[in-house]
Amino acid sequence: MMVLILADDSKARYDSLKSWLCTETNIPSQCVQLSTLRGRPQDNGRNRNFGSIVLKIVLQMNCKMGGALWKVHIPMKRTMIVGYDLYHDSTLRGKTIGACVATMDPEYTVFYSQTRPHENPTELGTNLGFFIRRALHRYFIKNNNTLPDRIFLYRDGVGDGQIPYVRDQEVTLVQQACEEAVTKARANHKIMLAFVIVTKKVNMRIFKGKPDSVLSNPDPGTVVDTVVTRPERYDFYLVPQFVNQGTVTPVCYNVIFDDTSFTPDQHQKVSI
The missing domain is CATH 3.30.420.10 (Ribonuclease H-like superfamily/Ribonuclease H)
Structure with a gap:
């Protein structure tokens, strides 16, 4: 799994990275904008929602690695x-x-x-x-x-x-x-x-x-x-x-x- 921190929300950059990683290297990836993680000056540079943001990112990464966040009970076997x-x-x-x-x-x-x-x-x-x-x-x-x-x-x-x-x-x-x-x-x-x-x-x-x-x-x-x-x-x-x-x-x-x-x-x- 590759984690990429992007400086801005450039769609062209995001599309080219995802295309290359998916079609050329077959490496799962997670892109995160720097502004999503960055803190605010009024909070002394801290991000009050940092924990919940990271949790949501990790959940996405878990799915891309083949993990399951939830399941539906289906009694059928084989x-x-x-x-x-x-x-x-x-x-x-x-x-x-x-x-x-x-x-x-x-x-x-x-x-x-x-x-x-x-x-x-x-x-x-x-x-x-x-x-x-x-x-x-x-x-x-x-x-x-x-x-x-x-x-x-x-x-x-x-x-x-x-x-x-x-x-x-x-x-x-x-x-x-x-x-x-x-x-x-x-x-x-x-x-x-x-x-x-x-x-x-x-x-x-x-x-x-x-x-x-x-x-x-x-x-x-x-x-x-x-x-x-x-x-x-x-x-x-x-x-x-x-x-x-x-x-x-x-x-x-x-x-x-x-x-x-x-x-x-x-x-x-x-x-x-």
């Missing part, structure tokens, strides 16, 4: 939770970056991540299968030569028109990656898979209230899985956060493949 998203950048001349992260420990606080560029949908599916292979290999090493019993994969960045391709191609590639990992590890079980498409950009809004009363945003964690959902889909809406102003936007979860034998309630609790 399960790997995977998230996959896409990043589109016009400066990359048409290329799209696929980013994936997977849990590596029973408490879901240690993660393995990787990014890979691709230029067409075929590469996208191939990259996802490649990542699952790498993630399972890392999981195998970190868990005393054992593989997970199940994988929950949350896939973002999918439009309605792309769902058939994802179901027919990407799900198959992920299953093949799991089968190869089981064969290579000489394990005697099948890795079960739940493939869930996550859509954050939805137009629907959900409110709570009684007739003739003021409507308000629903509580975080609210799940709606009837009336507004599609009968041909295994989907539900989840309110992910609390907002102070405006209306909260729910997130749509569409389970396009599942052989985990989990009930809808269990899927919803895992997603929360």
Whole structure:
């Protein structure tokens, strides 16, 4: 870990340092502005908040070194939770970056991540299968030569028109990656898979209230899985956060493949 004390808030300097450290040296870093630590003349050069400031900085450093500040109790064992998203950048001349992260420990606080560029949908599916292979290999090493019993994969960045391709191609590639990992590890079980498409950009809004009363945003964690959902889909809406102003936007979860034998309630609790 490298700690850098910056003389000012120059964005150009900060961006160049972070880019070099992340892409060229692979060294985790923590930047701190000198003004954040400096004391005030009226306090005889002392910073009254020095202790709390340093604590917040150390907490950030702990996370960057792989530590966990808090955790959520998830009773599932031998399960790997995977998230996959896409990043589109016009400066990359048409290329799209696929980013994936997977849990590596029973408490879901240690993660393995990787990014890979691709230029067409075929590469996208191939990259996802490649990542699952790498993630399972890392999981195998970190868990005393054992593989997970199940994988929950949350896939973002999918439009309605792309769902058939994802179901027919990407799900198959992920299953093949799991089968190869089981064969290579000489394990005697099948890795079960739940493939869930996550859509954050939805137009629907959900409110709570009684007739003739003021409507308000629903509580975080609210799940709606009837009336507004599609009968041909295994989907539900989840309110992910609390907002102070405006209306909260729910997130749509569409389970396009599942052989985990989990009930809808269990899927919803895992997603929360």
